Amino acid sequence: MKKIEHIGIAVRNLEEANKTYKSLLGFEHYKTEAVESDGVMTSFFTCGESKIELLEATSPESPVAKFIEKRGEGIHHIAFYVDDIVAEMARLKNEGFTVLSEKPKRGADNKWVAFLHPKSAHGVLIELCQEITEDH
Secondary structure (H helix, E strand, C coil): CCEEEEEEEEECCHHHHHHHHHHHHCCCCCEEEEEHHHCEEEEEEEECCEEEEEEEECCCCCHHHHHHHHHCCEEEEEEEECCCHHHHHHHHHHCCCCECCCCCEECCCCEEEEEECHHHHCCCEEEEEEECCCCC
16 A cells, blocks of 8 residues: 545535635645446545545445445545555455455546445455556
């Protein structure tokens, strides 16, 4: 793992959260993007070498909607940047982590993504991210 790529924060209202984080960080978000496969609208802020990803559910069935219903707004996941997501998924599975998919999928911000179940990381949902340069 190379670095913390971003911290994902589940929010009820993306527009209001963007205003809050603009005030907090002192600058605007650099992009918004829908991830239809996960039922979310995302917004990204750069913070040093890492990013903050705000996530608003676009469907009541989305994982983010269920997260907010159960826990309320707050940190949803921590994403780590990796050079080879397939190899890292295999390594972590071998280490005993529960990987939530057999292969990576396309996520926001031009990334391949895969998640580790929170129960295998002391209650924290972990996301692996790799820049998309080829199909997996």
